[in-house]
Amino acid sequence: MTYYDIDDIMLNEQKIPITFNHTVLNFGLLGSRACKTISAGKKVDAPYFLVGFLLRNGHCNLSSEFNNEKVMEDIRAKPSAVDLRSVCPYFFYLHSILADSNALLAEFFYERIGDYSPLILKDTFSEDDVWKLEMTERQLIIRARRIFQRFKIFFM
Known part of the structure; x- marks a missing residue:
């Protein structure tokens, strides 16, 4: 199956x-x-x-709606402040395939993951914590948190 x-x-x-x-x-x-x-x-x-x-x-x-300059300017200013889930749930994946600015995209991704990485160590974790993240970021944070929780149970 x-x-x-x-x-x-x-x-x-x-x-x-x-x-x-x-x-x-x-x-x-x-x-x-x-x-x-x-x-x-x-x-x-x-x-x-x-x-x-x-x-x-x-x-x-x-179309210009996909490459919305206002959203890109907001991301350049403070990547972690932008609610990418409402912009495009698969923002990084789609833009990495369809857009030309892959170097900037990697920087945005690293900065956003760096800003949201404290969620991995957080004691209480809920859906509200990852609400603004797009799907790639969300999966990365949730999987890293699961691995950290296993590490914490077995080694601490």
């Missing part, structure tokens, strides 16, 4: 705003209309699994 990871399912269902570079005929992946023609310059929300293919082949560009 195969295990289906809910995070992978949710990631594949994530919609990303794109703008098509040229007219696309019979594009049937955007809902109920099976043979829809999309004109050049049209903005649509496409599923994540399709966006990577379209970007690599030059069929579209990411």
